[in-house]
Amino acid sequence: MKPPMTYDGRHLLADLYDCPVLDDVALVETALRDAAEQAGATVIGLHLHHFGEGQGVTGVALLAESHMSIHSWPEHGYAAVDIFLCGARHDPDAALQALVRHLAPARISRNMIRRGDLSGPPIE
Amino acid sequence: MKPPMTYDGRHLLADLYDCPVLDDVALVETALRDAAEQAGATVIGLHLHHFGEGQGVTGVALLAESHMSIHSWPEHGYAAVDIFLCGARHDPDAALQALVRHLAPARISRNMIRRGDLSGPPIE
Numbered sequence: 234m235k236p237p238m239t240y241d242g243r244h245l246l247a248d249l250y251d252c253p254v255l256d257d258v259a260l261v262e263t264a265l266r267d268a269a270e271q272a273g274a275t276v277i278g279l280h281l282h283h284f285g286e287g288q289g290v291t292g293v294a295l296l297a298e299s300h301m302s303i304h305s306w307p308e309h310g311y312a313a314v315d316i317f318l319c320g321a322r323h324d325p326d327a328a329l330q331a332l333v334r335h336l337a338p339a340r341i342s343r344n345m346i347r348r349g350d351l352s353g354p355p356i357e
Numbered sequence: 358m359k360p361p362m363t364y365d366g367r368h369l370l371a372d373l374y375d376c377p378v379l380d381d382v383a384l385v386e387t388a389l390r391d392a393a394e395q396a397g398a399t400v401i402g403l404h405l406h407h408f409g410e411g412q413g414v415t416g417v418a419l420l421a422e423s424h425m426s427i428h429s430w431p432e433h434g435y436a437a438v439d440i441f442l443c444g445a446r447h448d449p450d451a452a453l454q455a456l457v458r459h460l461a462p463a464r465i466s467r468n469m470i471r472r473g474d475l476s477g478p479p480i481e
Contacts, residue, residue, distance in 0.1 A: 240430060242437060246368060248473050282401050282419055293417050293424055295406055299437070300415070304423050306364060309475045313366060313423070315439065346468060349372050351433045 242299070242317070242348030245325035249312040249332070251339035255305035258283045261292040264335035265301055268328035272318060274298045298323050303332065312336055317348065366423070366441070366472030369449035373436040373456070375463035379429035382407045385416040388459035389425055392452035396442060398422045422447050427456065436460055441472065 254260060258281050269276050275297035282291045293302040299317040306312070314332055316325040325345065333341065378384060382405050393400050399421035406415045417426045423441040430436070438456055440449040449469065457465065 240433065240435075244370060244437075244439070246470060246472065277406050277415070278404055280402055280404055280417070280419055284421075291401070291419055291423070293404070293419055293426075295404055295415055295417055297408075299428050300417055300426055302417075302424055302441075304441070304443075306473075306475075309364065309473075311364075311473055311475055313368075313441070313472050315368070315441070317426075317428070317437070317439070319428075342474075344470060346370060346470075348370065348437050349430075349433075349435055350466075351430075351435055 240319050240349060240351050241321040242319045243325050244346045244348045245316040245329055246344045246346065247314040247329055248342040249314060249336055249338035250341070251310045252312055252336045255307040255310065255312055255336070256287050256290060258290050260335060261290045261303050261305065264332050265292050265294045265303060267335065268301055268316070268331040269294055269296060271331040272323045272325065272328035274318060274323055274328070301328060312338070364443050364473060364475050365445040366443045367449050368470045368472045369440040369453055370468045370470065371438040371453055372466040373438060373460055373462035374465070375434045376436055376460045379431040379434065379436055379460070380411050380414060382414050384459060385414045385427050385429065388456050389416050389418045389427060391459065392425055392440070392455040393418055393420060395455040396447045396449065396452035398442060398447055398452070425452060436462070
């Protein structure tokens with residue numbers, strides 16, 4: 234499996250507030266898989282950890298195009314999301330919309346950061 | 358294993374340019390383990406993927422305090438790093454310094470982003 238041909242790194246950080254359910258590892262897994270699919274990204278591996286009954290979940294999807302993660306704090310109704318995709322044909326916002334559909338926050342703060350100023354020619 | 362007691366989310370994004378060796382999966386693993394140790398973070402899982410001979414490496418460390426990742430593009434000498442740590446006693450810059458020691462970039466661009474405005478009292 235090869236990484237994408239042209240580097241175009243975009244890193245979307247989003248803070249999701251007032252999410253109703255954040256201690257459900259299956260929900261986090263479903264959200265990550267759906268987000269990858271909606272962004273047209275390829276999942277290399279999906280890794281989840283539940284800190285215990287009623288506690289947070291950490292989920293990271295390794296992608297051919299970089300990664301996505303969710304870290305949740307149910308006691309605050311808060312989830313921290315990051316979506317790092319390289320390749321212009323992949324849309325971090327489509328992934329975020331999928332995560333939002335599953336996690337249902339009342340409020341979102343988002344921050345898109347361009348990653349890597351690669352002055353060389355595109356990789357062929 | 359419990360997540361840290363007090364939420365204090367800091368997400369450090371760093372672009373590492375002109376790194377001499379970026380297709381070595383063992384180097385990426387060593388860098389991530391050392392970075393976690395230097396930050397006083399607890400590794401829950403370490404996941405690596407090599408895209409092939411002379412090609413990039415993706416490495417993600419799941420931490421009790423969130424995650425760290427390295428994605429490398431050897432053809433550009435470029436590595437994209439993120440270090441997301443919650444808990445005031447953990448120092449993302451100490452982790453970055455460890456990554457820099459291993460990956461030896463000629464130039465770095467860094468961007469520290471505060472994650473999550475949790476207005477409730479600290480978790481006891």
